[in-house]
Amino acid sequence: MAHDPTESGTAQEHTSGTTEARKKKEFFLPILKGLANTIAHIFRREPNTIFYPEERRAPYPGYRGEHRLKRDSLGREKCVACFLCSTACPSHCIEIVAEEAPWDDREKRPRIFNIDMLRCIYCGMCEEACPCDAIELTPIYNIPVLSREDAIYTKEKLLSL
Numbered sequence: 001m002a003h004d005p006t007e008s009g010t011a012q013e014h015t016s017g018t019t020e021a022r023k024k025k026e027f028f029l030p031i032l033k034g035l036a037n038t039i040a041h042i043f044r045r046e047p048n049t050i051f052y053p054e055e056r057r058a059p060y061p062g063y064r065g066e067h068r069l070k071r072d073s074l075g076r077e078k079c080v081a082c083f084l085c086s087t088a089c090p091s092h093c094i095e096i097v098a099e100e101a102p103w104d105d106r107e108k109r110p111r112i113f114n115i116d117m118l119r120c121i122y123c124g125m126c127e128e129a130c131p132c133d134a135i136e137l138t139p140i141y142n143i144p145v146l147s148r149e150d151a152i153y154t155k156e157k158l159l160s161l
């Protein structure tokens with residue numbers, strides 16, 4: 001059968017017309033949805049803002065905020081200075097210096113336990129790595145600091161959170 005170039009051209013034009021229409025739809029539909037969302041927010045009665053710091057939003061469950069060192073039932077730090085958290089930390093922001101523990105149930109405790117919060121990426125690897133459940137990331141998200149030194153959380157600060 002002989003090939004009709006006119007027919008083929010029409011089919012091509014039809015296909016390209018359909019593609020153009022689809023492209024336009026894909027382009028304009030999200031814009032229209034976005035505009036509708038914006039307009040709906042303009043006429044919403046509830047405010048989107050809160051009076052921070054008097055009012056504070058509760059973070060979502062699982063939020064990883066400031067770090068805390070935990071104490072046991074006797075008030076002692078749970079940390080046994082095993083260095084697993086500092087080894088697991090991808091930012092190398094945990095500094096631990098161990099000393100002999102004064103108690104019979106463990107060999108060591110941290111004399112120095114510092115976290116440089118300016119380097120921390122809040123990944124939670126330290127919490128995951130700890131075999132003693134001694135460190136955790138709390139939902140606290142708003143501890144302001146005024147200097148780089150203040151951003152080094154010491155053992156005392158971590159135990160007080």
Ligand code: SF4
Nearest residue numbers: 089120121123124126
């Ligand atoms: S949260 Fe991540 S980066 Fe921060 S101290 Fe723990 S392991 Fe290091």
Ligand code: SF4
Nearest residue numbers: 079080082083085130
């Ligand atoms: S916080 Fe946990 S992982 Fe880190 S040194 Fe102490 S016991 Fe080991």
